[in-house]
Amino acid sequence: MLKVVNLTKRFGGLVAVNGVDFDVEQGEVVGLLGPNGSGKSTVMNLISGALPRTLGEIDFDGQRIDGKPPHRIAKLGLSRTFQLVRLTPSLKIRDNVILPLAFGAFPVFGSEAVKRADAALEQVGLAGRGDGPVQDLNYIDQKRLELARAIVTNPKMLLLDEWMAGLNPTELRTAMDLIAGLRDSGMTILLVEHIMEAVRALCPRCIVMSAGTKIADGPTETVLADADVIEAYLGK
Ligand code: ADP
Ligand code: MG
Numbered sequence: 001m002l003k004v005v006n007l008t009k010r011f012g013g014l015v016a017v018n019g020v021d022f023d024v025e026q027g028e029v030v031g032l033l034g035p036n037g038s039g040k041s042t043v044m045n046l047i048s049g050a051l052p053r054t055l056g057e058i059d060f061d062g063q064r065i066d067g068k069p070p071h072r073i074a075k076l077g078l079s080r081t082f083q084l085v086r087l088t089p090s091l092k093i094r095d096n097v098i099l100p101l102a103f104g105a106f107p108v109f110g111s112e113a114v115k116r117a118d119a120a121l122e123q124v125g126l127a128g129r130g131d132g133p134v135q136d137l138n139y140i141d142q143k144r145l146e147l148a149r150a151i152v153t154n155p156k157m158l159l160l161d162e163w164m165a166g167l168n169p170t171e172l173r174t175a176m177d178l179i180a181g182l183r184d185s186g187m188t189i190l191l192v193e194h195i196m197e198a199v200r201a202l203c204p205r206c207i208v209m210s211a212g213t214k215i216a217d218g219p220t221e222t223v224l225a226d227a228d229v230i231e232a233y234l235g236k
Helices: 038-046 070-075 093-102 111-122 139-150 169-184 196-204 220-224 225-236
Strands: 002-011 014-024 029-033 055-060 079-081 157-161 189-192 205-210 213-218
Touching: 002 038, 002 070, 014 038, 014 055, 014 093, 014 139, 029 038, 029 196, 038 055, 038 157, 038 189, 038 196, 079 111, 079 139, 093 111, 093 139, 093 225, 111 139, 139 189, 157 196, 169 189, 189 196, 196 220, 213 225
Parallel strands: 029 189, 029 205, 079 157, 157 189
Antiparallel strands: 002 014, 002 055, 205 213
16 A cells, blocks of 8 residues: 655755655554654655655555655545644634545535535544534544544545544543544554554554664564664663
8 A cells, every 4th residue: 555665854964764664555554653753753744745755765555656745645545644733723623624625536515525524523423513613622522623634535544643642541542442443444554653552452563763764663562572672762
């Protein structure tokens, strides 16, 4: 589904992502881990086209996507959430979900858009909330809305960047159940996440980055027991 080869991103003198290679197969849920500043969000931004790469190749669902603008990549079926919640507070809840739909692979408007948006809201546990203002949503519900926006276009793959950060234990359980539901429906997911409980429960396989480089890739329990991975997290 996704193939990344020699992916490299420089910001001036800083090499934020340095020759990273990995594949994600259709239907896999893969964790992307690493200490703060290791390059995880930059990888997400390069895959989704939010940032231009310096070097490397990215293929998604049989097509080369590096160099394409974000909306073209989204149209191919790659959807994402951002590390910081990005909702449009001036629009009501449903219209936040319609927004990506109007720019989706097959633009949808009018009553069909309302129907699709309400189905996505229902899927994330916000049934009947579409007419309310975004300001009414508590933190977990904002997270639900973000997820609804990401799935309303029926993507083939989701990139989730610390989507579960800041949730309390009860909310975390809810969030994990939502992702497990997507996984069980066959969604391919690349999950940047610091919460190990969530990684262990949702990701059979993990990739670990440190200082821009991939340092481990394999079964989650093996990777988390790896000496280089432990050292990267402890900061030597
Ligand atoms: P992570 O998501 O793993 O915490 P990031 O990908 O956000 O790490 O950042 C990797 C490195 O790249 C950090 O040193 C960060 O300061 C730097 N960086 C990220 N985005 C930019 C940018 N737009 N301009 C300059 N440096 C950046
Ligand atoms: Mg990040």
